[in-house]
Amino acid sequence: MLYKSLLAGAFIMMTAHTAVAQVVALGSTARGGTSQIGRALSAAVSEASPLQMRPQEVANTADYIPLVNAGELEFGIANVVQTYFAYTGTGMSDGRPNENLRMVATLMPFRAGFIVPADSDVQSVSDLKGKRVPSFSKGALGEHVVNAYLANAGMTPDDVSNVPVPNFPRMWASFGEGSTDVTVVVVGAATAREFHATMGGIRYIDFDESEEAVTRMNEWLPQMYLLRVDPSSGIPGIEAPTDVMAYDYTLFASKDTSDEQVYEVVKALYESEENLLATGPFFDGFDGDRMGKDVNLPYHPGAVKFFEEKGIWNR
Numbered sequence: 001m002l003y004k005s006l007l008a009g010a011f012i013m014m015t016a017h018t019a020v021a022q023v024v025a026l027g028s029t030a031r032g033g034t035s036q037i038g039r040a041l042s043a044a045v046s047e048a049s050p051l052q053m054r055p056q057e058v059a060n061t062a063d064y065i066p067l068v069n070a071g072e073l074e075f076g077i078a079n080v081v082q083t084y085f086a087y088t089g090t091g092m093s094d095g096r097p098n099e100n101l102r103m104v105a106t107l108m109p110f111r112a113g114f115i116v117p118a119d120s121d122v123q124s125v126s127d128l129k130g131k132r133v134p135s136f137s138k139g140a141l142g143e144h145v146v147n148a149y150l151a152n153a154g155m156t157p158d159d160v161s162n163v164p165v166p167n168f169p170r171m172w173a174s175f176g177e178g179s180t181d182v183t184v185v186v187v188g189a190a191t192a193r194e195f196h197a198t199m200g201g202i203r204y205i206d207f208d209e210s211e212e213a214v215t216r217m218n219e220w221l222p223q224m225y226l227l228r229v230d231p232s233s234g235i236p237g238i239e240a241p242t243d244v245m246a247y248d249y250t251l252f253a254s255k256d257t258s259d260e261q262v263y264e265v266v267k268a269l270y271e272s273e274e275n276l277l278a279t280g281p282f283f284d285g286f287d288g289d290r291m292g293k294d295v296n297l298p299y300h301p302g303a304v305k306f307f308e309e310k311g312i313w314n315r
Contacts, residue, residue: 217245
């Protein structure tokens, strides 16, 4: 009996050790808001679950989405626009559907916008006419974002002086060097704060909130909407109530990622709501009870199981 008890105890210890040591990868970017969100999520999951989540950071979201689709990475993060395009093989993923992606959670509104130096004469999107604006290759996320922003004022790239950039890091470098007059940033991101500190201040451009203007933006960024940010937020560059672009950020997995892993990740995030909100402005609007929001994409069974247990799955 003693021998059997010792064997049972050893088995339990080995099983527990395996669970604690289990590592899952999260596709993320090396810079910008996605990088900061990925690190915060990984820390929350690692602290509140038996999993160790490690960010796998690359230059662009488009580089790791196919890896998640192929099951080479367990999880990935992206805005809902890009996730939707990737799954359906439309927009910036035209002809390249990633049908193995499964939603894990809708996280929070991802807020972004145009910034200019604080002393710029640009007060609105329409004032960018003839100005130097970053330009991305056809089909890139940057193309969709910049074109949507210009569309807010009924403008197209033909109305501005286009400065080609290959990716977001190069876009930010060009703005810092003074070779562009405007750049796209995530609201409150470290990149924007660095510009504010090194350029003598920045200012976010207020978008036109009319239905017509938002409809024009939706042609480039389906499911995006506008959110108002007030100076009381303490975000550098918000000097007056300012409408910025928003779309929900999503956490997704491969259909081959185990139900148990997905369940543990969703549970950890749900239970870490307070800690995630305390990480900074990126997680403003995060609400565990809306993680199962319907975004016209299929959810992973492991996530659905948890949402049903909590009574927050309404379909």
